Amino acid sequence: MQLRDDFATHISELHNPIDRPYTASIDRRLLESTEDIEHLNKEIHDVNPDYLTFLPAYFWVFYFVIGWVYFSSFIFFISSIDEIFRLETSNAPLLVLDIFILLLMFIVFCALLVLLLYQLIRKHFIRTQYYFLKKEQKIAYYYRPLMKFRQPYELKVVDYKNVHPDLHLDKYNQAYTPLNLYVADPKTGDITHHLKLEDYRVNPRVQWAFIRTYMENEADDLPINPEFCEAYPADTSKSLFACADIIYRKNGILPSDHSGGGQIMVFIIGSIIALGNLFQANHYQCTKRAILHPDVQKLLTWDGQHNPYPIQPITYEAKLAFEGRNWEVNVRWVCIILINVGLFVWAVVAYNS
DSSP states (O other): OOOOTTSOSBGGGOSSBOOOTTSSOOOGGGGGOHHHHHHHHHHEEEESSSEEEEOOOOOHHHHHHHHHHHHHHHHHHHHHHHHHTTOOTTOHHHHHHHHHHHHHHHHHHHHHHHHHHHHHHHOOOOSOOEEEETTTTEEEEEEOOTTOTTSOOEEEEEEGGGEEEEEOOOTTOSSOOOEEEEEEOTTTOBEEEEEEEOOTTSOHHHHHHHHHHHHHSOGGGSOOOTTTOBOOOGGGOSOHHHHHHHHHHHTTSSOTTSSSSOHHHHHHHHHHSHHHHHHHHHHHHHHGGGGGSHHHHHHOOOOSOOOSSOOBOOOHHHHHHHTTOOHHHHHHHHHHHHHHHHHHHHHHHHHHO
16 A cells, blocks of 8 residues: 555654554553543444454544535525426426526535435445454554545555554644554565554544553553443444434443433434434444454454453343334434424425515
8 A cells, every 4th residue: 555645655754753562661651641541442342352443533524514415405495496386488498407507506515415325325334444453463454545435445454563653743633643553664664554543532642552552461451441431333233323322422421321311412412413423323333344354354353252351341222222122212313303304394494485
């Protein structure tokens, strides 16, 4: 895999390299940062004796796209709904022009909405997820060039000990600099692999210390808090609604057992950004489907028994929710969607009345 042209092409050109695996002792003080450690605990998808995975960071741009879809769709409706019934049927050229304008507006304003609904149905995973394989001391991930959407993801496996961590400067980012992991050719020094752990919400030095502690130390050394770190089977869930609940449970709005509490806040927030919540749920639900790759299955060997890491187990209510059989979760999200649609229809009708 080649880096983009604006990235370093030689290992000596890295911006801010930090300690490589096994080359220095881990700074334990970094793992005392309560806020960052809580964030990483919430992002963990799996942690066990054989492999560690995170749910990938969720880009704010998705929310921007969803907002743009809503705004554009609204503009489309209020600007054209009256004209649909006043086509110039007596004048063929004007009729053709009116139809052409309507089709053009639909393509421009509703294309993203159609693509969004297509993604909810097809469930193609979008973000790269990294598997830190402790037993094999490797990192497995799937790569596809950014603009080649039709190209299938390619499995990559690199040796953990060959990684060069670097804090690559992002001039557009006002939060943390993201952690980047590079692998270089030992003969030429040219970079052959680039792993982008694009989580802007956590100190990258804390994130790297967390990863190193898992890969290099005993289970007792990893700062896992079962109150935050929960075993969510998001990628195998049959329920989009249960995955949407993850958003609120990670923020402490809903209890982790999927039984009562926090309903009012979910209704208020969910009714405003229901489409955004469902798209993020879709992201959770399909991201880890790469695990079905047979070569990765060989590496992920843990049998699910005797986990030395204190991860919160799945409750009976949560199990029902992820199977799509928890009526409380299903009814809540159906009502949220109906409220969302109702508010949208009311706005259009009120504007045109």
